[in-house]
Amino acid sequence: MTQTDPAVAGTASDTAVTRAEYCVIACAEAWRDAGEILASPMGTVPSIAARLAKLTFSPDLLLTDGEALLIGDVPAVGAPSAVTEGWLPYRKHLTMVMGGRRHVMMGASQIDRFGNQNISCIGDWERPKRQLLGVRGAPVNTLNNPVSYWIPRHSKRVFVEKVDMISGVGHDSAAAAGPSATRFHDLRRVVSDLGVFDFGAADHAMRLVSLHPGVTGEQVREATGFALAMADDVPYTREPTAEELRLIREVVDPRGLREREVRA
Numbered sequence: 001m002t003q004t005d006p007a008v009a010g011t012a013s014d015t016a017v018t019r020a021e022y023c024v025i026a027c028a029e030a031w032r033d034a035g036e037i038l039a040s041p042m043g044t045v046p047s048i049a050a051r052l053a054k055l056t057f058s059p060d061l062l063l064t065d066g067e068a069l070l071i072g073d074v075p076a077v078g079a080p081s082a083v084t085e086g087w088l089p090y091r092k093h094l095t096m097v098m099g100g101r102r103h104v105m106m107g108a109s110q111i112d113r114f115g116n117q118n119i120s121c122i123g124d125w126e127r128p129k130r131q132l133l134g135v136r137g138a139p140v141n142t143l144n145n146p147v148s149y150w151i152p153r154h155s156k157r158v159f160v161e162k163v164d165m166i167s168g169v170g171h172d173s174a175a176a177a178g179p180s181a182t183r184f185h186d187l188r189r190v191v192s193d194l195g196v197f198d199f200g201a202a203d204h205a206m207r208l209v210s211l212h213p214g215v216t217g218e219q220v221r222e223a224t225g226f227a228l229a230m231a232d233d234v235p236y237t238r239e240p241t242a243e244e245l246r247l248i249r250e251v252v253d254p255r256g257l258r259e260r261e262v263r264a
Contacts, residue, residue, distance in 0.1 A: 117168030
């Protein structure tokens with residue numbers, strides 16, 4: 001298997017781009033040209049990515065303080081906002097979810113080839129080995145607004161043949177439930193510390209669409225618990241521009257929190 005060479009022109013400095021920074025770029029692309037919708041990033045890297053997207057190619061993207069306010073500035077991750085644009089209590093947030101005016105990037109304790117996600121428990125439901133977060137809002141998210149996933153540790157424990165419990169609804173489960181489930185079902189992308197994936201294979205199965213530089217297709221295959229669709233010539237995740245690197249390193253994440261979440 002071969003990969004296309006990554007372009008190296010236009011990087012910010014002589015400092016090498018890290019795996020975490022490629023992950024930020026890949027996650028930010030989920031919100032490219034999104035228009036005026038609410039970004040709901042879950043995790044450090046997605047939070048950096050949403051801010052980067054707003055500062056660059058998605059200026060109309062709506063951000064929150066993580067609680068109940070729409071913010072009008074783009075503070076560094078972990079820093080308070082200085083500009084409040086609006087009030088967004090839980091009931092109004094749910095209205096945006098049900099109306100499809102949000103793109104959430106969730107995590108996954110397990111995810112399968114069709115995008116079924118589990119954040120509830122590990123093991124049989126009657127007697128689970130581990131209790132996790134619970135289903136939470138995952139079903140409503142996946143059936144009503146665009147959804148992507150961020151997985152910082154790509155392994156066979158996460159990318160599984162079949163999830164132990166369905167929290168977020170995948171393509172096969174939505175199809176089995178019928179038109180009421182498929183009408184607004186929209187799984188966009190999965191980003192892991194190894195690469196970027198979508199559901200463009202046959203029957204909406206997961207496929208590899210780019211590798212982060214330094215990663216091989218064989219590494220991805222070995223870390224995935226199901227047969228993953230991939231082309232013979234998989235491109236690399238695009239390089240950040242000099243301005244994007246500056247924004248990541250100096251404006252959005254000057255403390256380098258991204259490097260704690262992703263270790264190459």
